[in-house]
Amino acid sequence: MAGLTLRGIRKTFGDTAVLNDIDLDIADGEFLTLVGPSGCGKSTLLRIIAGLESQDSGSVSIGGTSVDHLRPHERRIAMVFQNYALYPHMSVFDNIALPLTMTRLNLFERLPLMRHLSLRRRRIMNEIAREVRAVAEQLRIESFFHRRPGQLSGGQRQRVALGRAMVRHPQAFLMDEPLSNLDAKLRVHMRGELTELHARLGATMIYVTHDQIEAMTMSDRLAVMDHGDILQLGTPADVYERPATTAVAQFIGSPAINLFQARVGPGGQVELLGRTLPIEVRNAPTPELTVGVRPEAMRIGGGPCAVTCRFRRRENLGSECILHFDLVASPEVAVLCRVDNGIPIPEGEVPLAFEPRDCHVFDNNGRRIEVESRNAAGRDLRRASEVR
Amino acid sequence: MRTSATITRPPTPVAIRMRRLVSLALVHAVLIGGAVFMLLPFVFMLTSAIKPPGEIFEATFRLWPRQFYGWQNFESALSTAPLLRFLLNGLIVCGGILVVQLLVAIPCAYALAKLKFPGRPILFSLVLLGLCIPVQAPSLPLYIAFAELGILNTYLSMMMPFFLSVFAIFLFRQFFKSYPDEIIQAARLDGVGEFEIVWRIVVPSAWPAIAAFSIFSVVAHWNDLYWPLIVVSDTKLATPPLGMMYFADSELGSNYGALAAGATIITAPLVIAFLIARRHFIAGITMTGIK
Ligand SMILES: Nc1ncnc2c1ncn2[C@@H]1O[C@H](COP(=O)(O)OP(=O)(O)OP(=O)(O)O)[C@@H](O)[C@H]1O
Ligand SMILES: [Mg+2]
Numbered sequence A: 001m002a003g004l005t006l007r008g009i010r011k012t013f014g015d016t017a018v019l020n021d022i023d024l025d026i027a028d029g030e031f032l033t034l035v036g037p038s039g040c041g042k043s044t045l046l047r048i049i050a051g052l053e054s055q056d057s058g059s060v061s062i063g064g065t066s067v068d069h070l071r072p073h074e075r076r077i078a079m080v081f082q083n084y085a086l087y088p089h090m091s092v093f094d095n096i097a098l099p100l101t102m103t104r105l106n107l108f109e110r111l112p113l114m115r116h117l118s119l120r121r122r123r124i125m126n127e128i129a130r131e132v133r134a135v136a137e138q139l140r141i142e143s144f145f146h147r148r149p150g151q152l153s154g155g156q157r158q159r160v161a162l163g164r165a166m167v168r169h170p171q172a173f174l175m176d177e178p179l180s181n182l183d184a185k186l187r188v189h190m191r192g193e194l195t196e197l198h199a200r201l202g203a204t205m206i207y208v209t210h211d212q213i214e215a216m217t218m219s220d221r222l223a224v225m226d227h228g229d230i231l232q233l234g235t236p237a238d239v240y241e242r243p244a245t246t247a248v249a250q251f252i253g254s255p256a257i258n259l260f261q262a263r264v265g266p267g268g269q270v271e272l273l274g275r276t277l278p279i280e281v282r283n284a285p286t287p288e289l290t291v292g293v294r295p296e297a298m299r300i301g302g303g304p305c306a307v308t309c310r311f312r313r314r315e316n317l318g319s320e321c322i323l324h325f326d327l328v329a330s331p332e333v334a335v336l337c338r339v340d341n342g343i344p345i346p347e348g349e350v351p352l353a354f355e356p357r358d359c360h361v362f363d364n365n366g367r368r369i370e371v372e373s374r375n376a377a378g379r380d381l382r383r384a385s386e387v388r
Numbered sequence B: 001m002r003t004s005a006t007i008t009r010p011p012t013p014v015a016i017r018m019r020r021l022v023s024l025a026l027v028h029a030v031l032i033g034g035a036v037f038m039l040l041p042f043v044f045m046l047t048s049a050i051k052p053p054g055e056i057f058e059a060t061f062r063l064w065p066r067q068f069y070g071w072q073n074f075e076s077a078l079s080t081a082p083l084l085r086f087l088l089n090g091l092i093v094c095g096g097i098l099v100v101q102l103l104v105a106i107p108c109a110y111a112l113a114k115l116k117f118p119g120r121p122i123l124f125s126l127v128l129l130g131l132c133i134p135v136q137a138p139s140l141p142l143y144i145a146f147a148e149l150g151i152l153n154t155y156l157s158m159m160m161p162f163f164l165s166v167f168a169i170f171l172f173r174q175f176f177k178s179y180p181d182e183i184i185q186a187a188r189l190d191g192v193g194e195f196e197i198v199w200r201i202v203v204p205s206a207w208p209a210i211a212a213f214s215i216f217s218v219v220a221h222w223n224d225l226y227w228p229l230i231v232v233s234d235t236k237l238a239t240p241p242l243g244m245m246y247f248a249d250s251e252l253g254s255n256y257g258a259l260a261a262g263a264t265i266i267t268a269p270l271v272i273a274f275l276i277a278r279r280h281f282i283a284g285i286t287m288t289g290i291k
Helices: A042-050 A092-104 A119-139 A154-166 A184-201 A212-218 A236-241 A246-251 A376-387 B002-008 B013-049 B070-080 B083-114 B120-131 B139-149 B155-162 B166-177 B181-189 B194-205 B207-222 B226-231 B240-249 B256-287
Strands: A004-013 A016-026 A031-035 A057-062 A077-080 A172-176 A204-208 A221-226 A229-234 A258-264 A269-272 A275-281 A288-293 A306-316 A320-327 A334-340 A349-353 A360-363 A371-373
Touching: A004 A042, A016 A042, A016 A229, A031 A042, A031 A212, A042 A077, A042 A172, A042 A204, A042 B181, A077 A154, A077 B181, A092 A119, A092 A154, A119 A154, A154 A184, A184 A212, A212 A236, A221 A236, A221 A246, A229 A236, A229 A246, A246 A258, A246 A288, A246 A360, A258 A334, A269 A288, A306 A334, B013 B070, B013 B256, B070 B083, B070 B256, B083 B120, B083 B155, B083 B166, B083 B194, B083 B207, B083 B240, B083 B256, B120 B166, B139 B155, B139 B226, B155 B226, B166 B207, B181 B194, B194 B207, B207 B256, B226 B240, B240 B256
Parallel strands: A031 A204, A031 A221, A077 A172, A172 A204
Antiparallel strands: A004 A016, A004 A057, A221 A229, A258 A269, A258 A288, A269 A275, A275 A371, A288 A360, A306 A320, A306 A349, A320 A334
16 A cells, blocks of 8 residues: 655646646545546546556656556556446456456466466466455455356446455555446445445545545545646545635535625625625635525524525425525525425525525635634634634 | 227237238348349259259259259269369468458557557558458569569468458457447556457457458458469369369369359358358447448
């Protein structure tokens, strides 16, 4: 196992820049998740780390030494692909054993027919079989050793792909949306298994996903990417509670954050739809601001922080529901509110309130601005977050 | 129950089945007509092979002769012409050509389909260009070159011009193009070298295409008269069609029954091989989208 360092990775395909100057340090044994909209360059970054694609500039180091000149297998990194990429004509056993047979047997011993002449081969194959079995036991796949990948279910294929990655004892695992082809229930199950596996192996893992819950629950740190840049890197709680930009705020959290246009008043106070909120910002670059409030932080009722909305519809999620509103002041702005299912459904125009400490304020470039609350509660919270 | 049946009255199962039967019968009638048209020469060959000389040119065509003369025809064909020797020659030439074609074309096609290197588009255009050149075009320079090398009248001279098949490169390239990149990348991560990726990982999935190409190749070279006629004058080296031609001229010339028997013998291996490979062949044609 080893940590990974990326410095100034750039990649363009033709005219389109896919990665712009990516710097990333991944500690030994860390579980880092890459999230971001489709096409933002996550898979490309993984392929560059694995050596399957070459970067235009920048360098990749593993365990402190540069691996830019090494070929994929020499980097001792394993990758799990989204569609598993198992060898279709080989049995499960052969799929998992292949990385070992390739490195331990010489060319002569791998040739058909010839290989039966080698005495050494039998000994090595026994050794390999033992290791494959040990991995298979961990993943509970021994019972279909002799089947082909085509005869397995998605979850079983997933485990075989993991087994093929694990058997080499790689320095790091790269996983490109490994659970995205599974049904919801199996995904939850595999999520737990992967987390346990990570804990057991203590392996460095870089994990790409579209799934919010996977990103929030599994990772030590989260990197939010967009258009080839890392927008924010931090613990899941950090990214959720203090999104660095509006793009991050919109991407993390489900349903997506509510964004309102606001202005800075003369004293630095934030004015939202004609109301002065009990929060202040210092050194905002422009008077225009964006205020974001997560749907789960909104509730029906009045207060110092509130917006007036008209009710449209309700989405039932079982224990909770999502209420859809339009902003009365500008009806094209949708406002979402996530509440317990028990509360009565509002009618017509109602105020939606939120706490000052739940406001995320961004400048007109979408960058986060730290707010100061006027009331004591907000200040306390601010200090608490600084301590952490 | 009853009322709904009387109101809507959907077509009865029997009517549906009848309609299906009629359309099936029509389609099959057309297909059978085509098949009969194509098979007629073969049927003529087969029946002639078992007819006595007097019956072959009778005005009325009969499928089964009045007098079964098959033994005599086959016996005289086999005794006059060294047919088994021709079959062996055909086997050597076609087998040699096919093996080298596959050994050369498969790695080429893989490189064109899956590796990135400068000049790849140009090389592929050259392959396409090569598809447009008929074999007859370079035959004179090839003949002269072989004469200079002193390899006329050898198996090698019959095989060598066909070792590099642009058609095979093209066909396999199209097939490999659709092979998932992720599997190849996984193999690279597992430490499989490019040559072994070709032969261990990609080729096992390409059997349908290989079977299809093998049939094309073997049929073409088994039946080829043109090139063996140019480079071979020794009857001991003659391929089946060339051998038949020699003997049609000289000894068997007027014995049409024996000729037909000889023709039957030299076409039989192909037909049998096709029947064996039929499943793969058809799968390969549909999978490569060539049809
Ligand atoms: N081989 C290639 N040639 C040209 N463009 C490519 C190539 N591979 C990727 N791209 C482009 O690079 C961009 C990033 O692709 P990438 O696969 O890394 O996205 P991603 O973040 O993994 O997306 P997704 O979440 O949909 O998997 C895309 O715009 C894609 O079109
Ligand atoms: Mg991707």
